[in-house]
Amino acid sequence: MAKLKFGLVGGGHGAFIGQVHRMAAELDGLAELVCGAFSAEPNRSRSAGMDIYHLPAARAYSSFSAMFAAEQQLPIGQRMDFVVIATPNHMHFPVAEEALRTGFHVMCDKPVTFSLEQALLLQKLIQHSGLSFGLTHNYTGYAMVREARELVRSGVLGAIRRVNCEYLQGWLARAEPQNKQAQWRTDPARAGVAGCFGDIGSHAENLVSFVTGLDIESLCADLSAFVDGRELDDDGNVLMRFRGGAKGVISASQIALGKENDLRLQIYGSAAALEWQQADANSLVVRFADKPAVVHRAGGIGTSATAMAATRLPAGHPEGYLEAFAQLYKDFCLTLRGDKSAGDFPTIVDGVRGMRFIEQVVASSNAGGQWLPFG
Amino acid sequence: MAKLKFGLVGGGHGAFIGQVHRMAAELDGLAELVCGAFSAEPNRSRSAGMDIYHLPAARAYSSFSAMFAAEQQLPIGQRMDFVVIATPNHMHFPVAEEALRTGFHVMCDKPVTFSLEQALLLQKLIQHSGLSFGLTHNYTGYAMVREARELVRSGVLGAIRRVNCEYLQGWLARAEPQNKQAQWRTDPARAGVAGCFGDIGSHAENLVSFVTGLDIESLCADLSAFVDGRELDDDGNVLMRFRGGAKGVISASQIALGKENDLRLQIYGSAAALEWQQADANSLVVRFADKPAVVHRAGGIGTSATAMAATRLPAGHPEGYLEAFAQLYKDFCLTLRGDKSAGDFPTIVDGVRGMRFIEQVVASSNAGGQWLPFG
């Protein structure tokens, strides 16, 4: 069975996430990059295709529209099967819309769109298209994050009471006028209504939802823009009340100086509790009321079949960010191939909920930190 | 110079904190326990004095009033110099009031009183008495907590932007009808308006204030009582806005299953950041914008004179909870002896602010999580 073929939109010179998508998508030998529209500027797209991705010039397209048009004409077996969208947020919708219209499955970076309105519209387009749409909330690909969800689902935690999710970065602690990654993330015209909460707060929300399965009932947010002249939030805290009585707090920041990419999740139930952090991604600590804490390990004895399926290496051979990211692509590709048992990747449902979260967080904060209903 | 002498109110059979006060007060060889009123029940007080504290029967008093009356009559050199109050919260004020009236200095467990009103009244009594009053927010005694404060004061952090303080315990995750410690802490008649936030949330507030020196401007709290039938909060999150623009969040819980006594503080400034946690109490991680993180160690090279003064052992010989607690007693005793350079212990000023915090947190939560001004 041949590898699936994909094209990439975005990921040109100076980008970070484009290469991540390429490495992640190809890691498990199920897919290969065959084309792309790497920049809105045709020459830069071509040079990126050749220099970064080692593609023939003909398949480094001058625009995503040109790519979809050309690939559509290629025979199956040559043309791309799906497109990866790794652009700034404002371009997600137009690219996805055109991909779906021209018959290509989509893997899209998060947040899914520029606005909730767009997300809802996209959801309809996807439903009508019959095509697959994945959203790269990549932290859900870690084996121990999936183990956490398994433990919640198994009931071992009892009723969930408290959730803490902290996602702290420091790279935007200062204005970063020369940093291409910083520019668009702090620009309302490209990022949307939120900065930090669009970029990483949305990951935190997704992680909480993925692991706990809880629905937010209402929330109260206090966002800040600490760097002078910054138009979007670079930091914030959100209190959450979940349906059923659990409480939670998300702290997200991009001005947490010295923090690199610290994502940490704690879930406390009536019978047991979980703690996971990306800095020790291959461990999951489980604590109990009646016995000492246990440390589950990726690939280790006693982990669930679900977690084992998201593990490539024996325990103690650390898997990291790329492997977690790759897991989503693996699940996406297996789904495209018709494997009904796969499919464990975030979809437009997560995307819509995520955009609602972003917009309600901003609305709450703009209202001075009022509690707003959610959903 | 002879040791200072002290009496203890509370700390009878089944108590935990009484022995802690005794060990902490005596550790540095500056004070010794000479008497006490260990229980409201005279026989139990006497047996505790003899069995637990190895005191002569005559100085295990039947009540704190009896103790103050008797000790007052003893000649200096025999009679106690100060009293330690280690009772449930509702007794702090009456004992302290009588101690001050009869001429004894006071070391009092936290929170300082049952209510803010009492705290304000006590503040006046202290001022009029000319006596010393210390409050055992013991976490401020850790060398690395003091180092953190020194670093903030030195300006190395720049302007503080974000503060996270997490204090999580799990021991009240269930109803604990047989646990004496649990009983009074969950009883509004003895604990006051708050449960978890009176007991440990107040420590978190004090720690934040101690290290940062920031003033809370307003706060928004969401408290919960997760255990059926519990009348006081056993969990909560508080958003804070500080004067000058910094933001913060305190998470405190006593239902965080499996968490023992996890106190963790993060402070992010415009130029550097700090992280400390009790589980690794002898380290302080300092992160910078422009260079790799540095780990300060209790007793280690490069720590401040202030931190060194709160260190008894060479680096790598772990000092723990008792040593931190003892540091407050050391500072208190040196102050009583007239050492003007000492005095680094929480006072009624912290007590009043702490009670205001407790009451505003409860008020905010009771109002559905509204923002309330502070101070």
Added chain:
Amino acid sequence: MAKLKFGLVGGGHGAFIGQVHRMAAELDGLAELVCGAFSAEPNRSRSAGMDIYHLPAARAYSSFSAMFAAEQQLPIGQRMDFVVIATPNHMHFPVAEEALRTGFHVMCDKPVTFSLEQALLLQKLIQHSGLSFGLTHNYTGYAMVREARELVRSGVLGAIRRVNCEYLQGWLARAEPQNKQAQWRTDPARAGVAGCFGDIGSHAENLVSFVTGLDIESLCADLSAFVDGRELDDDGNVLMRFRGGAKGVISASQIALGKENDLRLQIYGSAAALEWQQADANSLVVRFADKPAVVHRAGGIGTSATAMAATRLPAGHPEGYLEAFAQLYKDFCLTLRGDKSAGDFPTIVDGVRGMRFIEQVVASSNAGGQWLPFG
């Protein structure tokens, strides 16, 4: 510039390291697997090629000899450029010998051969061939391991005095008759004179040599075979004296129950010291005589250009075992492409020294733990 093409010998059903080589070699987009001889049994080779590696049947060869013969005939641009040897140890030499004879570069798993004699012979063959030969001591690919070497080279440590290297696994704590990986590693006919020290002790030696640049002068070893009936060592400790006066100890075990793959290196110099462990692979702790410890981080501020070149992701996005492994392939491929600045991969020189280490360790232990000269 097109990707380099490679074939794989070994890596059939039930193998672990074959897929690792495939993922590592392909990660950076510089190479792609095009053929292989995955099993000594032709049908199993073919099915592995198709099922695991998604190759056309024609290029899943019935034997490595058949592969070299056929690939030699293919035009450049189609045929493989190099071969990856991922077989049990006894097959390394015959496969490598034939690869060199038929004009293919080689990447070979460790230890390089079955015996020192073979390694020396192979060294000559390589020299005469003019082809490139890499040895996958993959731990040298970690950015922070390379940072460690940079710090040693920079002189910041002063004169090295003490080296501790611990490599502990527990997966062979029992006889594992059903485990294909265990079978050949404990079989003298396939593994060579050493078990644990051939498999992982050799990694420890290589890591020490790579980071410190020190030459072993003499050594004293005490090996054990703890599992009943096991013919080769499954555990051992080796004392080392280095030229110039430094001392060291390597502890390696495959019966260290519960240890997964714990590799830990400590180097103490006269002016500074280093500590690295795979469980926290993206950190390197540097300790000094005169100031607090500093934590270097992969991708972090202040790391060397060499370490940055071995880093794909921003700091805080964990890179793991596969990425470190991939780094060797990246350096190998860049070398094949003529990049003179690359070439940072272990070679036959490491292989020969490693085999000498293995044989002297076994000889010392067999002599009751006598000190033997080295080199």
Added chain:
Amino acid sequence: MAKLKFGLVGGGHGAFIGQVHRMAAELDGLAELVCGAFSAEPNRSRSAGMDIYHLPAARAYSSFSAMFAAEQQLPIGQRMDFVVIATPNHMHFPVAEEALRTGFHVMCDKPVTFSLEQALLLQKLIQHSGLSFGLTHNYTGYAMVREARELVRSGVLGAIRRVNCEYLQGWLARAEPQNKQAQWRTDPARAGVAGCFGDIGSHAENLVSFVTGLDIESLCADLSAFVDGRELDDDGNVLMRFRGGAKGVISASQIALGKENDLRLQIYGSAAALEWQQADANSLVVRFADKPAVVHRAGGIGTSATAMAATRLPAGHPEGYLEAFAQLYKDFCLTLRGDKSAGDFPTIVDGVRGMRFIEQVVASSNAGGQWLPFG
């Protein structure tokens, strides 16, 4: 029941361990310092007694002989019950000998004497005296070290196979001519035949013996003196073979730059394994063949009665070096009071074995690293 009374020999100005003994002995309210001979120089002894220990001048004696003579004359209830010996090594025997002769129990710092010959002689004196003799190998006082021993005794580890004990310090990485602690420890006339191995290697041996109960059968040592002009070892590694087939290695160093006081113990059995380190003294990791690792915690659920008896505080309230040290005093004092269930402190048996270890380690190293029989 009144507190036991003790005198201290050593512990004058500039000493470190004297105050440690005082704090440790007094912590649990069972003993109090009443006298001492703090320096060989009478005036300095007197000023130490008054300034450091707040004793009356009359009981700060001019010499240990004067102390024993005077205290012997005091009525029971006033006079000291036991003496604490906290001098350099060469004085342990003469002080202990005189204490026993004049009827005082002894708590002695380690190593027990200057030489094995002295230790054997002291053993006889103790036996004839009928008095109690404790040896402050203080690391055996940690609750989790005792838990480790309980787990070994329970059989949960199966047969022990491998033991690693690492005790690394860096404070003697340079000549320290001004440091009183360094002076005597590097002086053969006061320290004995060993430097690092007398000071901390002996702790490692004791810890291994305490937890495993194994007997060393033979050993092979390689010691170094890295600092120019140093007469005694400041670093070394020792291979051990235990009766019954287990193997072990002790690494000890005082030139491990940046290491503070890092003591780490790993024990691997056929069925489970243990890991403890002083830097995380309140945890004990237990690993198994068939299930995930478990973390035992001081004061935590599921710890043994023995460990609970060595715990003063609820889990999560860190106990450190002083508390572990105090545990030996607690056990010693309870024994003096006739509590037959106590007595869990190292004795002259440990002292004799420890001196034999020191002398054989030095002999092996002096013989070029030969294996020597032990015991």
